[in-house]
Amino acid sequence: MERRPTVYDVAARAGVSIATVSFAFTQPNRVKQSTLKAVLAAAGALGYVPSANARGLATGSTGAIGLYSFDYLSDPVPGQAGSAPAEVAADPDLRRFPLYGDEVQRGVQLECRQRGYALMLGSGHNPGHLPAVIDIAGRVDGLIALADSAPPEAISQVSKRIPVVELGGETRDDGVYTVFVDNHTGMRVLTQHLVEVHGFRRLVYLGVLDTAEFTARYEGFSAALSAAGLPAPEPQPSHPADEAGTVAAVARYIRAGAMPDAFVCVTDQVALAAIDALAAAGIEVPAGVAVTGFDGTLASRFATLRLTTVQQPMEAIGRTAVRILADILGGSDRPGSAYGQLPTRFVLGESCGCDPAQRRN
Amino acid sequence: MERRPTVYDVAARAGVSIATVSFAFTQPNRVKQSTLKAVLAAAGALGYVPSANARGLATGSTGAIGLYSFDYLSDPVPGQAGSAPAEVAADPDLRRFPLYGDEVQRGVQLECRQRGYALMLGSGHNPGHLPAVIDIAGRVDGLIALADSAPPEAISQVSKRIPVVELGGETRDDGVYTVFVDNHTGMRVLTQHLVEVHGFRRLVYLGVLDTAEFTARYEGFSAALSAAGLPAPEPQPSHPADEAGTVAAVARYIRAGAMPDAFVCVTDQVALAAIDALAAAGIEVPAGVAVTGFDGTLASRFATLRLTTVQQPMEAIGRTAVRILADILGGSDRPGSAYGQLPTRFVLGESCGCDPAQRRN
DNA sequence: TTGAAAGCGCTAACAG
DNA sequence: CTGTTAGCGCTTTCAA
Numbered sequence: 001m002e003r004r005p006t007v008y009d010v011a012a013r014a015g016v017s018i019a020t021v022s023f024a025f026t027q028p029n030r031v032k033q034s035t036l037k038a039v040l041a042a043a044g045a046l047g048y049v050p051s052a053n054a055r056g057l058a059t060g061s062t063g064a065i066g067l068y069s070f071d072y073l074s075d076p077v078p079g080q081a082g083s084a085p086a087e088v089a090a091d092p093d094l095r096r097f098p099l100y101g102d103e104v105q106r107g108v109q110l111e112c113r114q115r116g117y118a119l120m121l122g123s124g125h126n127p128g129h130l131p132a133v134i135d136i137a138g139r140v141d142g143l144i145a146l147a148d149s150a151p152p153e154a155i156s157q158v159s160k161r162i163p164v165v166e167l168g169g170e171t172r173d174d175g176v177y178t179v180f181v182d183n184h185t186g187m188r189v190l191t192q193h194l195v196e197v198h199g200f201r202r203l204v205y206l207g208v209l210d211t212a213e214f215t216a217r218y219e220g221f222s223a224a225l226s227a228a229g230l231p232a233p234e235p236q237p238s239h240p241a242d243e244a245g246t247v248a249a250v251a252r253y254i255r256a257g258a259m260p261d262a263f264v265c266v267t268d269q270v271a272l273a274a275i276d277a278l279a280a281a282g283i284e285v286p287a288g289v290a291v292t293g294f295d296g297t298l299a300s301r302f303a304t305l306r307l308t309t310v311q312q313p314m315e316a317i318g319r320t321a322v323r324i325l326a327d328i329l330g331g332s333d334r335p336g337s338a339y340g341q342l343p344t345r346f347v348l349g350e351s352c353g354c355d356p357a358q359r360r361n
Numbered sequence: 362m363e364r365r366p367t368v369y370d371v372a373a374r375a376g377v378s379i380a381t382v383s384f385a386f387t388q389p390n391r392v393k394q395s396t397l398k399a400v401l402a403a404a405g406a407l408g409y410v411p412s413a414n415a416r417g418l419a420t421g422s423t424g425a426i427g428l429y430s431f432d433y434l435s436d437p438v439p440g441q442a443g444s445a446p447a448e449v450a451a452d453p454d455l456r457r458f459p460l461y462g463d464e465v466q467r468g469v470q471l472e473c474r475q476r477g478y479a480l481m482l483g484s485g486h487n488p489g490h491l492p493a494v495i496d497i498a499g500r501v502d503g504l505i506a507l508a509d510s511a512p513p514e515a516i517s518q519v520s521k522r523i524p525v526v527e528l529g530g531e532t533r534d535d536g537v538y539t540v541f542v543d544n545h546t547g548m549r550v551l552t553q554h555l556v557e558v559h560g561f562r563r564l565v566y567l568g569v570l571d572t573a574e575f576t577a578r579y580e581g582f583s584a585a586l587s588a589a590g591l592p593a594p595e596p597q598p599s600h601p602a603d604e605a606g607t608v609a610a611v612a613r614y615i616r617a618g619a620m621p622d623a624f625v626c627v628t629d630q631v632a633l634a635a636i637d638a639l640a641a642a643g644i645e646v647p648a649g650v651a652v653t654g655f656d657g658t659l660a661s662r663f664a665t666l667r668l669t670t671v672q673q674p675m676e677a678i679g680r681t682a683v684r685i686l687a688d689i690l691g692g693s694d695r696p697g698s699a700y701g702q703l704p705t706r707f708v709l710g711e712s713c714g715c716d717p718a719q720r721r722n
Numbered sequence: 723t724t725g726a727a728a729g730c731g732c733t734a735a736c737a738g
Numbered sequence: 739c740t741g742t743t744a745g746c747g748c749t750t751t752c753a754a
C-alpha cells in the first residue's frame with residue numbers, strides 16, 4: 001500500500017491547482033466541464049480517496065453521528081481479542097442477540113443511512129488513554145449514548161461541544177437530549193392485567209431503579225397497585241446485566257417457600273433469567289408463578305414460553321434520536337420535548353398464565 | 362455550542378505548550394506528574410474533546426474500521442428520511458431483522474470493540490458527490506465490504522490505499538481479502554440429505570449465481586446430484602433481495618402443475634418467500650413440496666415451520682474479517698488463505714419433511 | 723473559471 | 739521533561 005494520493009497528486013496529474021480539485025468534488029458546477037472531466041479522470045486513475053480527516057478538519061464537521069453503547073455481554077473482558085470459533089454455533093441464541101440495544105441500534109442505522117450520515121459505533125474501552133465516550137465524541141458531529149453506558153460527567157462534558165441524545169437517561173438541564181418513551185403506562189397496564197384479570201395480589205418487582213426509564217416502570221407498577229388498593233412492594237434489585245443477581249433474588253423466594261403470584265421484571269432479560277432460575281428449582285411458569293418482562297425483545301416473543309411483556313418501539317427510538325441530532329445540526333433549536341413521547345404496548349404472552357391464542361389481544 | 366476548545370486552549374490554561382498537552386494524552390509517563398495533573402485538570406475544566414480529525418491527519422491513521430453494506434430492505438428509497446411510526450410495531454419481524462448481514466455485522470462489532478477499533482458503518486448513498494464506498498473508505502484504516510454492496514471497481518480502487526476484506530465476493534488478485542466459508546460442503550450435504558433420506562429426484566434450485574458464495578452453493582448442489590447419478594438442473598434465477606422474483610419463479614411451477622420434490626433455495630430469505638408463495642397457492646410445505654434454505658438466520662430457526670438449512674458462522678465471519686484487517690494494519694503480511702475456511706453446518710428443520718424432534722441430529 | 727495561500731487541531735521530530 | 743516548529747490533506751476566502 002503506497003502512499004495515498006492527495007489532492008496535490010490529482011492536481012498535478014490533471015494540470016490544475018488543488019483548489020480546483022477540491023471544487024470538482026464539492027461544487028462540480030463551479031468548474032468548467034472539461035476541467036471537471038480531467039480532474040475526475042486523474043482522480044480515478046490515481047485511485048484517489050479523499051481523506052475524511054482532512055476534510056473534517058477544514059470544514060469543522062464530520063458528517064458522522066456516533067452511537068456509544070456498552071455491551072455487558074461481551075465487554076467485561078477487554079484486552080483479549082475474541083477467537084473465531086472453529087465450530088459453527090450450534091444454535092442462534094435470541095437470548096444474546098438481538099437485545100434491546102441492538103434493536104435501537106438498528107433504528108439508528110436505518111435513519112442514518114436515509115439521512116446520509118455515516119454511523120460511528122463506539123463502546124467500552126479504547127486503546128488510547130482517553131475515556132471511550134470522549135474518544136468517539138471527537139469523531140462525530142452528534143452523539144447518541146445508551147443510558148448507563150458512560151459516566152454522566154463524561155456525557156455532560158461532551159454535550160458542551162456536540163449535541164448529545166442520551167437514551168433512557170434522566171432528563172437533564174445540561175443540554176443533553178433524550179427520547180421519551182411511555183414506560184409508565186406500559187408497566188401500569190401490564191400490572192393492571194395481572195391484578196384484574198388474574199386476581200394476583202402478591203406481586204414481586206424484580207429490577208433496579210438506576211435509570212429514569214427503570215424508575216418510570218416501577219412507578220407504573222406502583223400506580224397500578226395503588227389503583228387497586230394494594231400496597232406496592234419494594235423493588236428487589238436486579239440488573240439486566242446481572243443474571244446471577246436475578247437468580248439470587250429468585251432463589252430467596254424459593255428458599256423461603258414464599259412464592260408470590262407473579263414476578264414483575266424490569267426487562268425481558270431479567271424475566272427470562274428468572275424463569276430459568278425457577279425452572280432449575282422445579283417451578284414451572286406460569287403454573288407455579290407468573291413472570292412478566294419489559295421491552296418486547298425478539299427473545300420474549302420467540303421464547304419457548306412467550307413472555308407477557310411491554311413492547312417498546314425500539315426502531316422508532318433509534319430513529320428519533322438521529323432525527324433530533326439531525327435537526328440540531330441542521331440549525332433547529334426545537335426542544336427535546338417537541339418530539340413527543342413514544343408509545344409502548346402491552347403484549348399478552350403465556351408467561352402470565354394467559355393463552356394469547358384464545359384472546360383477541 | 363461554543364467553539365470547541367483545542368490543545369491551544371488547554372495549553373494556555375495549564376500554562377504549558379501544546380506539545381505537552383499532546384504528550385499528556387498520548388504518552389502520560391513522558392510528562393511530569395504535576396504537569397500531567399495540571400493538563401488533565403485544564404482539559405476537564407474546559408470540556409476538551411480532542412479532534413479525531415486532527416489527530417488522524419497528523420498520524421495518518423484513524424483507529425477505525427469501516428463496514429460497508431447495502432440494505433435492500435431499506436435503501437431503495439433514498440432521500441426521504443423515515444418517519445418514526447407513532448404506532449408500536451405490532452410484531453417484531455424476524456423476516457426483516459436480523460438478517461445474514463446483521464449477524465455478520467454483530468461479529469464485526471464484537472471483534473472491533475475487543476480490539477479497540479471504532480466501527481464506521483456506511484452504506485447506500487451519501488449526501489456528497491462521492492460514491493459512498495469511497496467516502497467511507499476515506500474515513501477508516503481498513504474496510505470490510507459485503508459482497509455486491511459496492512461496485513467491484515470501487516472496491517478495487519479503495520483496496521489500493523487501505524486493506525479491504527470483501528465478504529462473499531470473488532477471490533481476486535488485486536489485494537482484496539475475503540473470508541472463506543465452506544458453502545460448497547454445506548449445500549452438498551443438504552442436497553445429499555434430500556436425495557438419500559427423502560429419495561427426492563426432481564429438485565429445483567432457486568437462486569442467482571452472482572457472487573462467489575452463491576456459485577459455490579450451486580456447485581455443492583450439483584455435486585450432490587452428480588454423486589447420486591442425477592443431472593443437475595439449471596438454477597432458476599432468484600435474488601434474496603427480490604421477493605417478487607422468487608414468487609414469480611415459484612408461480613411458474615404452480616401454473617405448470619409440475620411441482621418438483623423440493624425447492625432448494627440459495628438463502629433462507631428466498632426459501633421463506635417461496636414458502637409464502639406456495640402457501641398462497643394452497644400448497645403446503647413440506648407436504649406438497651419440500652423447501653430448503655441457506656444461512657441459518659434467526660428467521661429460519663424460529664419460523665413457524667423450521668427451515669431445513671445450512672448454518673453459516675456469521676459471527677465468526679465478521680470477527681475474522683476484522684482480524685484480517687487488524688493483522689495487516691499491525692504489519693502482518695500473511696495471505697488471506699492463512700485464515701482458513703470457516704465451516705458450515707447442515708441444520709435439519711421441518712421444511713424438508715423431517716421431524717427434527719424425532720432425530721438425533 | 724481558476725490559483726495562491728491561510729488555516730483547521732493535532733502529532734512528532736528536534737532542540738533545549 | 740518541555741517548547742518550537744513543521745507539516746498532515748483539504749476547504750475556502752480573496753485575487754486574478
